[in-house]
Amino acid sequence: MSPASIPMVLVVEDEPAQREVLAYNLEAEGFRTAKAENGEEALLLTEEEAPDLIVLDWMLPNVSGIEVCRRLKTRPETRNIPVIMLSARSEEVDRVRGLETGADDYVVKPYSVVELMARIRAQLRRTRPAAVGQKLTFDDIVLDSEQHKVFRGDETLKLGPTEFRLLAAFMEKPGRVWSREQLLDRVWGRDIYVDTRTVDVHIGRLRKALCQHGGTDPVRTVRGAGYALG
Known part of the structure; x- marks a missing residue:
């Protein structure tokens, strides 16, 4: 973790x-x-x-x-x-x-x-349900933080560790709009310098992973503000 x-x-x-x-x-x-x-x-x-x-x-x-x-x-x-x-x-x-x-x-x-x-x-x-081992559900997506697995419908999704943490942050607060800076703090931490453009790269990877077996993209881009799930 x-x-x-x-x-x-x-x-x-x-x-x-x-x-x-x-x-x-x-x-x-x-x-x-x-x-x-x-x-x-x-x-x-x-x-x-x-x-x-x-x-x-x-x-x-x-x-x-x-x-x-x-x-x-x-x-x-x-x-x-x-x-x-x-x-x-x-x-x-x-x-x-x-x-x-x-x-x-x-x-x-x-x-x-x-x-x-x-x-x-x-x-x-x-x-912070994901951080204490709780399962999170959003539509047909299930995140099992204890086993570190993500499912969509009957399929197991393959996510990198950063994409997993991004998805956990989104699923803990569906609908919340996260700015790039807020996602950097939550996912990477304040002690690590990462350019905000890196967030966009990993959001793109997360979207691809979530749709690897089909289905619509649940991650929403909010122009001028950031990203949200749903």
Whole structure:
């Protein structure tokens, strides 16, 4: 699996020991991690790294976790990133406040690491299903990320690794228009320089692969914007 296709979790925790333990456990589970020790750093890293999920402590210096969550959920570019809030506050009113601010889940400290990992995977099954081994379906196309196979009808399709990752990104969000830059970030990763024209080359290969046994081309070119599935 390409590093870019492995889900990234941003850990926001001001206690160094807890931050490191949580990051260690996430990496042991196969995730990439980024770490922030305060709210301002969390907002900056979210913009720079575009994490797939954020584990966010409520009690942070400077900008609180609640305020970080509120800001993220009001921005179009970050509102769909799942946020799991960690807090020692166990009262119902606090849980309600956290969820009403936009948190997708609320976990009370001290927590079970096993349960937290299960909650993280549950959120990613909703937003990055291919990355956690889920089968994806669009019309007559089936992508089995666990076996790394793609089927169209009764036929098995032969796709290169880059084309497979492109198709997974499309099938996770059918109808979404992806710009070339967004596809570069998702499929190749921010640390690798690839010209945007390379995206067009691999889109062409993906289209050819999807139609190798017949059928219409499901990839749509959106002039001036990018590409979409369906």
